[in-house]
Amino acid sequence: MAESNLTQAPLLQVDNLKKYFPAGKNQILKAVDGVSFSIARGETLGLVGESGCGKTTVGRTILRLYEPDGGTVQFDGEDISHLSGKAWKQMTRRMQMVFQDPYASLNPFFTVGEIIEEGLVIHKLYPNKAERKERVYQLLEMVGLNKEHANRFPHEFSGGQRQRVGIARALALDPDFLICDEAISALDVSIQAQVVNMLMRFQREMNLTYLFITHDLSMVRHIADHTAVMYLGKMVEYGITSELYSHPAHPYTVGLLSAVPVPDPEYCRTHKPAHLQGEVPSPINPKPGCRFCDRCPRATERCRQEEPAFTEVSPGHYAACHNL
Amino acid sequence: MKQPILEIKDLAVSFDTYAGEVQAVRGVSFSLQPGETLAIVGESGCGKSVSMQTIMGLLPSPPSRIKSGEILYQGEDLVKKTDKEMEAYRGKEFSMVFQDSMTSLNPTMRVGRQICEGIIKHQHVSREEAKKIAIEMLRKVGLPNPEKCYRRYPHTMSGGMRQRVMIAMALSCHPKILFADEPTTALDVTMQAQILDLMNDLKNNTGTAIVLVTHDLGVVAQMADRISVMYAGKIVESGTADQIFYNPRHPYTWGLLGSMPSVAQSSKNAKSELMSIPGSPPDLFAPPKGCAFAARCPYAMTACQKVDADTFQADDGHMVRCWLMDSRAPAVTPPVGRHAAGQTGKEEN
Numbered sequence: 001m002a003e004s005n006l007t008q009a010p011l012l013q014v015d016n017l018k019k020y021f022p023a024g025k026n027q028i029l030k031a032v033d034g035v036s037f038s039i040a041r042g043e044t045l046g047l048v049g050e051s052g053c054g055k056t057t058v059g060r061t062i063l064r065l066y067e068p069d070g071g072t073v074q075f076d077g078e079d080i081s082h083l084s085g086k087a088w089k090q091m092t093r094r095m096q097m098v099f100q101d102p103y104a105s106l107n108p109f110f111t112v113g114e115i116i117e118e119g120l121v122i123h124k125l126y127p128n129k130a131e132r133k134e135r136v137y138q139l140l141e142m143v144g145l146n147k148e149h150a151n152r153f154p155h156e157f158s159g160g161q162r163q164r165v166g167i168a169r170a171l172a173l174d175p176d177f178l179i180c181d182e183a184i185s186a187l188d189v190s191i192q193a194q195v196v197n198m199l200m201r202f203q204r205e206m207n208l209t210y211l212f213i214t215h216d217l218s219m220v221r222h223i224a225d226h227t228a229v230m231y232l233g234k235m236v237e238y239g240i241t242s243e244l245y246s247h248p249a250h251p252y253t254v255g256l257l258s259a260v261p262v263p264d265p266e267y268c269r270t271h272k273p274a275h276l277q278g279e280v281p282s283p284i285n286p287k288p289g290c291r292f293c294d295r296c297p298r299a300t301e302r303c304r305q306e307e308p309a310f311t312e313v314s315p316g317h318y319a320a321c322h323n324l
Numbered sequence: 325m326k327q328p329i330l331e332i333k334d335l336a337v338s339f340d341t342y343a344g345e346v347q348a349v350r351g352v353s354f355s356l357q358p359g360e361t362l363a364i365v366g367e368s369g370c371g372k373s374v375s376m377q378t379i380m381g382l383l384p385s386p387p388s389r390i391k392s393g394e395i396l397y398q399g400e401d402l403v404k405k406t407d408k409e410m411e412a413y414r415g416k417e418f419s420m421v422f423q424d425s426m427t428s429l430n431p432t433m434r435v436g437r438q439i440c441e442g443i444i445k446h447q448h449v450s451r452e453e454a455k456k457i458a459i460e461m462l463r464k465v466g467l468p469n470p471e472k473c474y475r476r477y478p479h480t481m482s483g484g485m486r487q488r489v490m491i492a493m494a495l496s497c498h499p500k501i502l503f504a505d506e507p508t509t510a511l512d513v514t515m516q517a518q519i520l521d522l523m524n525d526l527k528n529n530t531g532t533a534i535v536l537v538t539h540d541l542g543v544v545a546q547m548a549d550r551i552s553v554m555y556a557g558k559i560v561e562s563g564t565a566d567q568i569f570y571n572p573r574h575p576y577t578w579g580l581l582g583s584m585p586s587v588a589q590s591s592k593n594a595k596s597e598l599m600s601i602p603g604s605p606p607d608l609f610a611p612p613k614g615c616a617f618a619a620r621c622p623y624a625m626t627a628c629q630k631v632d633a634d635t636f637q638a639d640d641g642h643m644v645r646c647w648l649m650d651s652r653a654p655a656v657t658p659p660v661g662r663h664a665a666g667q668t669g670k671e672e673n
Binding site: 050159161189191193194218221222261262265268275276277 | 482521544548584601
């Protein structure tokens with residue numbers, strides 16, 4: 001996987017992405033504060049972190065649902081952060097998103113058929129109405145629904161089925177790149193497995209590239225080639241998934257991984273890890289230095305003064321910490 | 325075996341709606357020993373929360389209706405108690421921690437006063453004394469600066485802090501049973517780990533029995549002594565944690581265990597298909613005549629469609645509701661557990 005990164009230009013390259021929100025009098029909420037990563041074509045990057053770390057904002061800023069306050073996003077070699085009009089519209093065809101909440105992300109006044117069709121209409125992909133219908137049916141079948149479902153409304157479906165509709169909508173335009181923002185978090189375990197298997201099958205069949213945003217660390221281990229860990233708007237660690245999970249370098253990653261409950265009673269009886277204490281501090285006007293230093297067991301005076309830079313721990317595995 | 329503190333016998337609960345009767349719980353039996361943790365596992369809509377709320381006497385009737393069954397708390401049948409009589413039990417003998425701490429705390433009251441309410445009612449103490457007890461409880465659950473927390477409103481606290489307040493409130497009158505309904509589902513993993521540690525510590529110090537309702541098998545492995553797996557209003561398998569995790573016998577349990585990826589999994593399993601359960605749970609307006617899981621079960625036989633399975637004993641204390649356990653059924657190798665084919669060793673983390 002590491003070689004493919006070198007030989008092939010990445011599909012998505014994010015450099016020093018920033019998104020700030022005003023938070024009242026002279027206060028700035030730095031939701032994303034200088035995040036860089038790249039994803040090779042056909043690969044999955046898992047973006048993990050606790051709530052409030054800015055992972056969703058990263059996804060939304062890439063698609064410019066939020067306008068970035070700094071940094072660049074290159075998609076297939078082209079800087080898309082300043083595109084507008086026709087060029088941007090063409091680009092949106094290639095980048096789609098599956099949202100977290102299958103209840104809030106589907107328009108309740110549209111039938112499922114209309115929801116899936118909307119993108120096709122906007123991009124005038126199938127001017128012939130019958131062909132367009134055919135494409136909608138094909139998409140429904142792809143995600144495991146059938147064509148009778150096209151005339152129903154979202155409220156008639158269960159959470160898992162709605163998420164399938166959301167995926168069908170995202171795939172309608174034949175995108176290259178899909179952002180899955182907590183796409184499976186609202187589903188039951190057995191349904192989660194169905195949807196994840198489906199997403200992985202589509203990736204193989206259509207050579208899709210995924211940015212998989214989630215707080216579910218075990219699912220990321222299962223599906224992601226590379227994993228990036230975020231804390232308070234900063235990326236703290238990045239690496240090949242298996243390497244990052246087996247040899248986490250940053251103390252935050254270590255704490256995060258040890259907190260994931262392991263479904264094995266014997267393992268739980270013998271392993272009693274010390275868990276991270278405290279909570280994620282407010283991202284409004286953060287203090288200088290490492291953002292994790294207040295909760296970090298290894299923090300030193302240097303961590304409070306100086307912000308750590310990304311350093312290579314082992315080939316392809318980076319972490320931002322002074323005490324590696 | 326000791327005398328169980330709580331015994332549920334064949335409990336059935338229905339909701340009468342305009343669309344008809346929803347049979348949410350269809351004959352659930354379990355017992356709870358003093359000081360143990362029982363986990364009830366299942367997907368949304370399987371009736372696990374309804375069972376808990378029925379035991380607590382929290383479901384309004386109508387629309388809910390207890391169709392049959394007994395809830396024996398220290399030998400007394402709670403089904404026959406009136407609402408007024410139940411008040412003496414709730415909060416004192418057993419109490420509950422809910423999933424959503426934002427909606428289950430009163431937003432217009434400072435948290436201190438909410439905790440004091442139960443203490444004053446059940447322990448018959450003055451407000452000043454109740455305040456002392458409340459602050460002590462806030463300290464016990466690990467909230468920094470408990471005096472200050474006492475004066476805060478719920479919305480000024482984070483989800484983890486509110487969940488700690490709920491636990492403080494639930495344990496303030498030293499209940500014998502704590503019902504925890506998805507207590508950590510809304511929290512981040514690091515906060516979840518802290519809350520689970522806290523619950524385990526408090527259990528070990530006070531001897532409170534815990535009934536933990538959750539869908540997260542990782543949480544279950546960490547907390548539970550015994551596990552009951554629920555599906556479509558019935559318990560399909562129950563046993564000790566080791567029996568359920570290492571020697572599961574019901575196809576639904578296999579599906580649940582197989583459908584979750586593990587952080588400690590070996591890397592060669594990565595990128596493989598997860599085992600998933602096809603389809604979705606049955607409609608409880610009209611539950612199927614046979615086994616409710618038959619429609620999704622890869623091992624279903626003709627008998628499964630027609631007659632609901634009996635309960636078989638697989639091992640000491642390990643009960644399974646499945647026809648595969650019958651002597652006439654074909655032998656099936658479980659795809660998960662210790663006896664599974666191709667099971668790899670655990671990776672040290």
